[in-house]
Amino acid sequence: MLKSISIALCLFLASSSVYAASPRTNYLLYCSGCHRTTGEGKPPNVPTLVDELGKMMSVPEMRGYLVRIPGASQAPINDEELTEVINWVLEELNEDTLPNDFQKLTLGEVSEARKNVLADPLKYRIQFWKDYED
Numbered sequence: 755m756l757k758s759i760s761i762a763l764c765l766f767l768a769s770s771s772v773y774a775a776s777p778r779t780n781y782l783l784y785c786s787g788c789h790r791t792t793g794e795g796k797p798p799n800v801p802t803l804v805d806e807l808g809k810m811m812s813v814p815e816m817r818g819y820l821v822r823i824p825g826a827s828q829a830p831i832n833d834e835e836l837t838e839v840i841n842w843v844l845e846e847l848n849e850d851t852l853p854n855d856f857q858k859l860t861l862g863e864v865s866e867a868r869k870n871v872l873a874d875p876l877k878y879r880i881q882f883w884k885d886y887e888d
């Protein structure tokens with residue numbers, strides 16, 4: 755009896771050590787301290803992640819921007835998890851505004867962009883919205 759309980763406990767511990775959090779859980783853990791759990795922003799400093807990012811996906815260089823934002827690139831998760839979180843944010847919170855030919859972010863492009871954190875994210879945002887609205 756004791757032996758089977760210890761085997762069951764070992765199996766449980768072994769499986770929990772390979773447990774990977776879902777993108778939504780990682781979003782709640784590492785992003786929702788600043789962005790709301792629904793993805794809405796907290797004015798005036800934290801922008802919304804709902805619908806606006808889908809519009810950004812129509813401009814190729816903005817893919818890297820989403821990763822290079824300090825809050826995203828410096829989150830304590832690995833490149834694979836960050837790729838999943840950003841794709842989750844895009845597909846779940848921006849599905850109405852994504853371009854028809856949208857391709858998910860790849861691990862390679864996230865790893866590359868992440869090495870180059872943006873010093874001045876506001877400059878990119880302002881330029882994007884200026885071009886988008888023209």
Ligand code: HEC
Pocket residue numbers: 781784785786787788789799800801802803806807820821823824825826829839840843875876879
């Ligand atoms: C410490 C607070 C904080 C955390 C944590 C945070 N962010 Fe942000 N985020 C911001 C702020 C502030 C901005 C506005 C740009 C800037 O000043 O960096 C922003 C901007 C963004 C943008 C650009 C939106 C736009 O419209 O320009 C994205 C995408 C983003 N964050 C994603 C994330 C993701 C994904 C996570 C979690 C992995 C995260 N952020 C965690 C504060 C945070």
